[in-house]
Amino acid sequence: MMNLVKNEWVKIFAKKSSWIYFILLAVFLIILTVATAYIDQEKTVSNWRPGVEQEIADLKQQQEDPKLEAGEKEDLAQQAAEKQFYLDQNVNPSLKSNWQYANSDGVSLFSTVALFCVIIASTSVASEFSDGTIKQLLIRPHRRWKILLSKYISVVAYSLLLLFFLAAANVIAGTFLYGTGDFGAKIAETPMTFGGGEPVISAVGNMYIEKILLFIPNLIMVVTISFMLSTLFKSQSMAVGFGIFVLFMNSALNIGVQLLIGLKQEWAKLLLFPHLELMQFSAAEEILPGVTLMFSLAVLLVYYILFMAITFFFFQRKDVSI
Template structure:
């Protein structure tokens, strides 16, 4: 099995595109860092005095405000005062702020490239006519397919590592070394959440990995079902880009139709759980991961069943 995995990794890295994807991720992080630096306000050493002045101004505005405006102003005052009380500087920008705010967003490129590689992994063997040479070797079909699957996982993890390392180094150069344990406020659908900036970044990455694995598995399944590499890649990319839109629509339907909660799309982006405890009243992370586990088992069974039974005549 190890020899098979090594062979599949050699195939992946034997293609120039696999290296180009890594370079693109680094360049994307660099460009995102420059934009983040240009459009972010400069750190304010007198932020406490300015924040207190802002609170005073808001309190003065309340004197002539309507009852509805007073409620909004009071909420703004409370949030601003909380920054002072917890010594959270809203103007500070360090490498960890950059990673938590920006680098995590570049992870969508990682998903895209893994979908492209995963979708083409088996379909390319049929398109190129090399599937027969692969299957005449003294290995079972399932072991050949499993080696391909593991190789794609390894490549995906290497892209994630490239993202994290390049993000840290570029952030270090552009923004300097910051305190890993610095407190921040994250905006969520449930309000503001206090978090530790470094921990929050790795928490998002931790939730991102199962989502990446799931979307990659869908792409890999499509690769075994379609002999056309272009069709497999096209459908895989469609699932990637429209999953979040479909997930939002399904969540709106879930209040009316209970079965909608068990569809896969609302659960494909688990990073939301780094910001809030639930996506619906009764949908928490254990529920989402359990639903994904069921779909994962189904997708894997379909993938290996069809590959075992598939006609390899070309």
């Protein structure tokens, strides 16, 4: 089995595209870092509390203006409450560091990793049919399921390598931009869930690592779906097209699920799409009413078993005549 995995691993890196994805991630990160350096030229203020206290006082003074409408006063009050929250929790809102950059801007490129992994997974089996090399694999003294499993393991391993490469590169880029920061510095992370919520206080380094760990199940799930499509379609372009469609339509379909739940359609919680954005749990206990991290992981596990069963079932019975 290990020899099969090594063989598939060599196949992946024999393709120029597998190396190009690493280069593209580095290029995208450099562009993002340069743009951030150009737009955000503020530095961390160590003695930040007096400045925030003055901002709160100015906001309260502005609220006393009789010419302001009720909506404008409410907006000013909300801004003052947000700044007071920073004071109460002793969180520096001007914090700039390598960990802060990785946690905020760097994670935005995780979706790019998912895109590249979808392409790799979608072509893993379909390309063997398109190129006519599938027969050469199946005439070897190995069972079909072992051949397919070795391909799947190598694709997942490559996907994780690509993710960890970007995760480390984010911190390095942030170091060039802001210098080395405190791993344990406190930040206020605002929930990105449908219902919003109060900001969560956490160490910036811990928050970044937590986001990486939460992204891994989503990445593996997307890779698994793409790999399944690769076994179902002989056409390489069709497999890639469906894989990318699933990836990019997830957000739109997720909004539809949220609307269904808002209409008291509780069965919508069992659909796959709301559970493909686990990074939301880094700042929220529930991403939807009643949908906790353990609930999402349980749903993903059920779908994972289903997709893997479909993948191996159809590959075992697939006609290899081309």
